[in-house]
Amino acid sequence: MQQSPSPESYPPCFRQNHLSNQIHSNHVAEINHDREDPLPVIDLDRIDLRKLNEACTDWGIFRLINHGIPSSLLSELHEHTVRVFDLGYESKRNLFSSIPTSSISYFWGTPALTPAGDALYKPNTHHEKDDSKNYNWVEVEMTISIKEWTEFWILLEEYGAHQARVAKSVFDSMLRNLKLGEENECCLSPSTGILRVYRYPRCYSDNPPKVWGLDVHTDSSLVTILNQDEVGGLQINSEKDDAWIDAKPIPNTLLVHLGDMMQAISDDKYKSVKHRVKVHKDKERISIGYFVFPGDDYVIRSSIYEPFTYSDFRTQVQHDIKALGAKVGLSRFKLNKDNDF
Secondary structure, three states, X not given: OOOXXXXXXXXXXXXXXXXXXXXXXXXXXXXXXXXXXOOOEEEHHHOOHHHHHHHHHHXXXXXXXXXXXXXXXXXXXXXXXXXXXXXXXXXXXXXXXXOOOOOEEEEEOOOXXXXXXXXXXXXXXXXXXXXXXXXXXXXXXXXXXXXXXXXXHHHHHHHHHHHHHHHXXXXXXXXHHHOOOHHHHHHOEEEEEEEEEEEEOOOOOOOOOOOOOEEEEOOOOOEEEEEEOOOOOEEEEEOOOOEEEEOOOOOOOEEEEEOHHHHHHOOOOOOOOOEEEOEEOOOXXXXXXXXXXXXXXXXXXXXXXXXXXXXXXXXXXXXXXXXXXXXXXXXXXXXXXXXXX
């Protein structure tokens, strides 16, 4: 049973929703463990290249089993994550401000950051008095270069090493399917690996704001590996069915998302999956994502896109978020593109 978090642990703009247990919002998740899970399953112990190719082509996401990460590590990491997030908001701000930004960032209300590690919020384009729609209902810790600084960070370092191993194995298998040469193996740069620890606060009130934990988006990564707890909320867009599908939590499995960089190097054969996160009325949701990218100077070449580096892509995304309030993404780099955004 998940313990009730302290309202004082939430950033101030989220606390207004601790008013009642009445809720009427289609942005709120309900836990349903009885639904059939349609997501493809890949066994890391013996990767079936045909099944992997189908999953990447049709879905852009798959569930990974036999990944070799000890269940004890996953449990310990989750317990420490809950304890750190449940510290008072001001305590967390003071705690993380004392740590070099090269090691960790703490932010909320957005998944987007500037190169300096500052949170990048959507502009209020509708001139509304209530700017809650410009925030995502999420609180994030991001680790880049983990330091052996408390037991929590030591656990994160161990977990990050496992994730780097898993990402490399999956990426190499995808390259074999795409028949891309050895020169593409260095596209995935382990030094770019980022761990983000997410908390999606409960959102319960008589009149909840129309917000999402995370809006509809694709990841900018090559590969994202997600470890989610037992609380539902993640939804995946199935293009073939034109429907949103709940990615229900299943113990000891990981979810592997393909990102924009993977779609680009595959000439759009593989899909960067669209996904979003609902908030929950009774329980907060914890998830841990690992994101890995090409090196900043690695040039992505494609028959569909102009040559570009991940640094070029990131700069363009940040410009679009500031100017338009949303990520435009790969279409910015398409050959013979329509520039009307």
